[in-house]
Amino acid sequence: MKALAQNETVNAQVLTALRAAVITGELAPGTLHSVQTLATELGVSRTPVREALIKLAQQGMVRFERNRGVRILQTSLHDLEEVFALRLLLEPAAVRRAVTRLDEPTRKELRKLFAAMQKAAKADDEFTMLEHDRRFHRVVLEASGNTRLATYVDGLRDMVLRRGVSTARESRSLDDIVDEHAEILVLIEAGDSDGAAQAMRAHILHTAELLIAQEAGAEVGALDIDLGWTNPAAGDADMRPD
C-alpha cells in the first residue's frame, strides 16, 4: 500500500490512496478486506478509512458486507455498458457547450495537457498518459460550466480505468488515443462545436467498443451490445418546444 501524501485532510489522503489501490488492482476485484487491516497498512485509524470507503461505496467501487468485510467490486460487462451509455449522453453535449464558452486560459491548458499526452505516449508511459487523458476530459467537461456533470463523468472513469490500465495497450496503441484527442482539440480550437461533439462521441464509442469487445470475450460470450440508444439517428433534434 502506497504511503500517504501530506498537507491534506487524512480522509482525502486515504480516499486517494484507496482509489488508486483499487484502480491499479493492488486491491483485487472480488477480494474482501477489513477496515482494520487497511487502516493499519495506511498507518491511520479505522475512522477515516471507513469514511473514505463509504464514499467509494456510494460510487459503486466497493461494497460493505456486514461482519465479513469490504468487498472490492469488479466492473461487469453491464457496468461498462452503463458507464459508456452515460458518457455518450453527457460528454458530447458537454463538449459542444464547452466550445461556445471556452476562454484563452482553458484553451492553453488543453494544449498543455495534450502536449503532455503526446510526450507520455512517446515515452511509452501508459500511466502518465492516462492521467493526462483524464485531466484533458475533465477540463473540457468543466468548461461546459456544469460542475455536476464534470464531477459525475470524472467519477465514472474510475469504473473503467482498472480495465483500461494495462489492457488498453492490447487493443489500441497510445498513439491512437493521442490521435483521437488531437482531432477533438483541433475542432475545439476551430470553434466547431458540432464537429467537436461528434469527434468526442466517436472517441468514446471507439473506446467503449474496444473495452466491451474485450470484456465480452472474457465472459460468457456474445451479448447484445448496444450503446446507440443514447443518441439515435432520429433523435432530440428539432425538439425545442420553447
Next chain:
Amino acid sequence: MKALAQNETVNAQVLTALRAAVITGELAPGTLHSVQTLATELGVSRTPVREALIKLAQQGMVRFERNRGVRILQTSLHDLEEVFALRLLLEPAAVRRAVTRLDEPTRKELRKLFAAMQKAAKADDEFTMLEHDRRFHRVVLEASGNTRLATYVDGLRDMVLRRGVSTARESRSLDDIVDEHAEILVLIEAGDSDGAAQAMRAHILHTAELLIAQEAGAEVGALDIDLGWTNPAAGDADMRPD
C-alpha cells in the same frame, strides 16, 4: 425532527430522516448544525449521523465546515440549471430506451403510479402527489436498464424537491403535472419511443422554466438561462460512426 423508523440499519434511518428534514425545510438552507445536536435529536450517536451527512455531502446537499458545523446548502439558480441540463440530457434518452424494453409488470406499475398521482391531485395532496411523481420517473428510468442513470437522476431530484415542494402550487396546478405525465404514459404504452422522449423533454423543460423563472425573480434578476445546449437543433443525429 421526525422519529426514526425500525428494522433498518441506523445509518439508513438517519440518512432518510436527514434527507427528509432538508427537503421539507426543517433544516433550513444556509443554516449551520452540529453533528452532536443532530445526533441527540435523532436519539443516536454521532457516528451514524456523520456517516449519513458524508453521503449527503457527496450529493451536494450539505457541506462540512471544519470547527464550525455542517451547513445546509441552498440550491442556487446555477444549481437548478445544472440539474435540469443533466435531466434533459438523460431522461428523454432513458425514456426512449425504456419504451423498447418495457414489460407488462412495469407497464402495470406505471399505470398504477399514474392513477395514484391522479388520486392525490384530486385530493389536493401535494406531498403524496410528488412522491408518486418521483416513483413514476424512477420506474421509467430503471426500465431503461441503466441502473446508474436511474440512481443518479433520482438523486438529482433531491436538489429540486425542496424548491418544488410548496412552490409548485404557485405556478402550476397539480392537474397540469398529471396531464403532462398522462401524455408521456400514453406515448409509452403506444410504443412511440421518440414521442415519449419528446414528451418527457417537454415536461422537464416546462418544469425547469417554471422553477428557474421563479428563482430568477427571487434573485438578482435576469440571467441568461439556456438549457437548450443539452439538445441542440443540429445535434447528435446521424452520428453513428459504426
Next chain:
DNA sequence: CAGTGGTGTGTGGCATGTCACTCTCGGCGG
C-alpha cells in the same frame, strides 16, 4: 471415517474519547 454442534476469532456498526482549532463574548485599557 462422516456428520454435527459448539466455540473462538474477526468483522462491520455504533458509541464514545480526545484534540486542535475557530468563534464568541465579556472585561479591561484607552
Next chain:
DNA sequence: CCGCCGAGAGTGACATGCCACACACCACTG
C-alpha cells in the same frame, strides 16, 4: 464610550472502545 484580546465553549476530524453476529475450525459422536 469604543476597541482589543484572551479565555472558554463548541466544533469537525480522528482515535478508540464495545457489541452482536457470521463463519471457520475442531472436538465429539455415530
